[in-house]
Amino acid sequence: MANEKIQRISLANLEMNFQEVEQGLTNQEAVEESNRCLYCYDAPCIKACPTGIDIPTFIKKIASGNLLGSAKTIMSSNPVGASCSRVCPTDELCEGACVLYHSTKPIMIGNLQRYATDWAMKNGQTLFQPGQANGRSVAIIGGGPAGLSAARELARLGYEVTIFEGSEKAGGLNTYGIVSFRLPQKISYWEVEQVEKLNVNIRTNTMVGRDILVEEITENFDYVVLAVGMAHVPNLGVEGENLEGVYDAIELVKATKSGQLSEAFIGKRVVVIGAGNTAIDGATCSVRLGAENVKILYRRTEEEMTAYDFEYEFAKQDGVEFRWLTAPKRIIGDDAGKVTGIECIKMKLGEPEKDGRRRPVAIEGSEYIPPVDAVVKAIGQTRHLKLIEEFGLTNDRGVVKVDPETFQTSNPKVFACGDVVFGKGNGDAMVVTAAQQGKDVAHAIHKHYSVVGTAN
Amino acid sequence: MADLRINLAGIQSPNPFWLASAPPTNSGYQVQRAFEAGWGGAVWKTLGDPILNVSSRFAAVSFNGQRVAGFNNIELITDRPLDINLKEIYETKKRFPNHAIIASLMVEPKQEKWHEIVKRVEDVGVDGLELNFGCPHGMAERGMGSASGQVPALVERQTYWAKEVAKTPVIVKLTPNITDITATAEAACNGGADAISMINTINSLMGVDLDSWNTIPHVAGKGAHGGYCGPAVKPIALNMVAECARHPHINVPISGIGGISNWKDAVEFMLMGATGVQICTAAMHHGFRIVEDMIDGLSNYLDSKGIAAVSEIIGKSVPKYSDWGNLDLNYNIVAKINTDVCINCNKCHIACEDTSHQCIDRLTDANGMSFLKVREEDCVGCNLCSIVCPVDGAIDMVEAVREMPPMTWNERQAALSGAAILKADVTK
Numbered sequence: 001m002a003n004e005k006i007q008r009i010s011l012a013n014l015e016m017n018f019q020e021v022e023q024g025l026t027n028q029e030a031v032e033e034s035n036r037c038l039y040c041y042d043a044p045c046i047k048a049c050p051t052g053i054d055i056p057t058f059i060k061k062i063a064s065g066n067l068l069g070s071a072k073t074i075m076s077s078n079p080v081g082a083s084c085s086r087v088c089p090t091d092e093l094c095e096g097a098c099v100l101y102h103s104t105k106p107i108m109i110g111n112l113q114r115y116a117t118d119w120a121m122k123n124g125q126t127l128f129q130p131g132q133a134n135g136r137s138v139a140i141i142g143g144g145p146a147g148l149s150a151a152r153e154l155a156r157l158g159y160e161v162t163i164f165e166g167s168e169k170a171g172g173l174n175t176y177g178i179v180s181f182r183l184p185q186k187i188s189y190w191e192v193e194q195v196e197k198l199n200v201n202i203r204t205n206t207m208v209g210r211d212i213l214v215e216e217i218t219e220n221f222d223y224v225v226l227a228v229g230m231a232h233v234p235n236l237g238v239e240g241e242n243l244e245g246v247y248d249a250i251e252l253v254k255a256t257k258s259g260q261l262s263e264a265f266i267g268k269r270v271v272v273i274g275a276g277n278t279a280i281d282g283a284t285c286s287v288r289l290g291a292e293n294v295k296i297l298y299r300r301t302e303e304e305m306t307a308y309d310f311e312y313e314f315a316k317q318d319g320v321e322f323r324w325l326t327a328p329k330r331i332i333g334d335d336a337g338k339v340t341g342i343e344c345i346k347m348k349l350g351e352p353e354k355d356g357r358r359r360p361v362a363i364e365g366s367e368y369i370p371p372v373d374a375v376v377k378a379i380g381q382t383r384h385l386k387l388i389e390e391f392g393l394t395n396d397r398g399v400v401k402v403d404p405e406t407f408q409t410s411n412p413k414v415f416a417c418g419d420v421v422f423g424k425g426n427g428d429a430m431v432v433t434a435a436q437q438g439k440d441v442a443h444a445i446h447k448h449y450s451v452v453g454t455a456n
Numbered sequence: 457m458a459d460l461r462i463n464l465a466g467i468q469s470p471n472p473f474w475l476a477s478a479p480p481t482n483s484g485y486q487v488q489r490a491f492e493a494g495w496g497g498a499v500w501k502t503l504g505d506p507i508l509n510v511s512s513r514f515a516a517v518s519f520n521g522q523r524v525a526g527f528n529n530i531e532l533i534t535d536r537p538l539d540i541n542l543k544e545i546y547e548t549k550k551r552f553p554n555h556a557i558i559a560s561l562m563v564e565p566k567q568e569k570w571h572e573i574v575k576r577v578e579d580v581g582v583d584g585l586e587l588n589f590g591c592p593h594g595m596a597e598r599g600m601g602s603a604s605g606q607v608p609a610l611v612e613r614q615t616y617w618a619k620e621v622a623k624t625p626v627i628v629k630l631t632p633n634i635t636d637i638t639a640t641a642e643a644a645c646n647g648g649a650d651a652i653s654m655i656n657t658i659n660s661l662m663g664v665d666l667d668s669w670n671t672i673p674h675v676a677g678k679g680a681h682g683g684y685c686g687p688a689v690k691p692i693a694l695n696m697v698a699e700c701a702r703h704p705h706i707n708v709p710i711s712g713i714g715g716i717s718n719w720k721d722a723v724e725f726m727l728m729g730a731t732g733v734q735i736c737t738a739a740m741h742h743g744f745r746i747v748e749d750m751i752d753g754l755s756n757y758l759d760s761k762g763i764a765a766v767s768e769i770i771g772k773s774v775p776k777y778s779d780w781g782n783l784d785l786n787y788n789i790v791a792k793i794n795t796d797v798c799i800n801c802n803k804c805h806i807a808c809e810d811t812s813h814q815c816i817d818r819l820t821d822a823n824g825m826s827f828l829k830v831r832e833e834d835c836v837g838c839n840l841c842s843i844v845c846p847v848d849g850a851i852d853m854v855e856a857v858r859e860m861p862p863m864t865w866n867e868r869q870a871a872l873s874g875a876a877i878l879k880a881d882v883t884k
Contacts, residue, residue, distance in 0.1 A: 038803060042806075
């Protein structure tokens, strides 16, 4: 199986390797699957969806041939519902809660959601209209899932919304961070377009703190939503990190979604450090860029890895090798400054840490040096600490503190949502969670305006 | 293996499965293929004066993605010359002497017309005749088919004309497009019918196209009602068979027709009084090979019940079919939800809450898990919850403890009027 998959990787046409892997449902499949849905009352799938999509309703609408209604049902609850249909860990969410999970097999909720939103995309539908202007303005910093979701909701409520986006295109993680063979960029662009159609002003290539001052924003807008997500992958803290051939996994993925695909990986040996979903992305992208061998090094074991099961399976099918209990000690380069090898050390699991996971401990004298041509770092993400400090917001090492109810930061005018508030114990770093937080922030602002704002 | 042979008013066939008079029995080629596949008999597509057909003839209802839940046609009787049909009947009978071939007939309601056609088809060796008083479209506009079949006097008279010359058994096929089918069934008996068959198709318009606003099907932008059949009509047909079977003045064998899709349906029709069954839509949907499972399933069923011959089941459920006034008012059943099987879709709850008797509660157990429970004291035993439940065994309808002795409405009314008479006597 793994070999078959590898053989499908084309070295002559890298573009082909980055086409969406999963095919959408055919009309016939969608009709059959939608009719299989029981249309539960007070369905558990709705509760399992972080954005609370009325799943039985949108599926019933597919069955009845009301695809516009179906797409609206999905997108009204989740402004990035087309992306989520592709990237959500549905087995852990809606499909995992399906009442048919154990009796037969769960309804393919994700695929049906994709079917309905694909229809809306193909048919050029505009799903929502802006609300009647209420004269209030909101600045949203960051055009990723959380920011877009907040913008969409606020625009429907009548706010004048401006999104400040540092990159060339909005969409954030959906546009740049999720591998295109899972989530093609056009999906994210369509979601951005849906938000733009609500008269939301999206100022791309505009990084707050660099291209526009923080004060300008806080002074000129009634409310501010900070939805900047997270930053680059941190340093490993080992020797050789600056050698040519050491990559940041997020930058690597972004590069595969920014036009020309690099041919630098063809026939190369690659190691990826880390075992989260980003590490999987870094590894599978490397495979698709033509790498001859890709290994994931992880200092803990299969048990502790944070990647979703389906991502792990996907990587294995792509022929990615896993080296558990292995940590990098230094990256070795040649005279020209290019990576040639990586010194690894074997680990063992020691006492449990605060989060319950056992601490990996190095085994002295177990060092070895596999030859490699590239090293991809995927050990988490750093925070936009500087920007947060410029806003003067209370934070815990870059995780902005918010009121769990109102998402209000230490500055009552500034709200925050998405990965910028995500920290240990603060929820899950999923696109769908960010989307919900965006909605929550919008409603919190609206509530604040309704109570406080109208009194001004 | 059980004996599957039947004898319907003297017409013998190796099993109870006949192809009904319809497109599948249009030609000798088709009927011979059907016999090779195992069909016990075939009622040849209706013979009469050749007609002209239109193009675009069939349509079907899909229900929730399930194809051919109901089927409709506007095709008329045979459009092939009578001579050719007769020649093919002769050849087919010669090749399959033990299979039943019945000629379906439809002519103008004139004595000489009936005499002529009966003689001609009997000359080629058919086992029986079926008078088509049921076809609801096209021919009815010319005074034939269901136009005849809706008038008891015409049914009786034309049956009589056919019987005047017929040497083989005459089956009269009845239309369901009538308020009380026992009226025409009785008329057929009075005319001398040896058997009756039912139902023919039901007047139907299959649909309207949402884009063109044309009827479905349409012929160059115009539509006309067709005849409805297929699985959806089975309950209607079964009732009509049962009503005739339990009628004291209808004492001829019944050939059951209408939505029979498998051996189970056939068993139901036979239990309700049919001596054999006729099938069309299932064959049109799946081909003649579908009969293999019908024969096999029926045989296995009879073996499992220790029944030696299929003829033993004919009419066995008829005594159980009666009028509402003879039902026991004091019989109680209630729903029981088996929480270990229940998958918590809550469909029973919302169905009961919104549309029935509000007696299924959503509760939470000590572990915070939700479960459903029937308040039996409020349950009227309507069955709705068990009908909408998607999981077998999750809801049982169980007999509740009987609080009163059996009493039907009729018995109750009789007792009340008796008491009234008694009271009147006392006050006198």
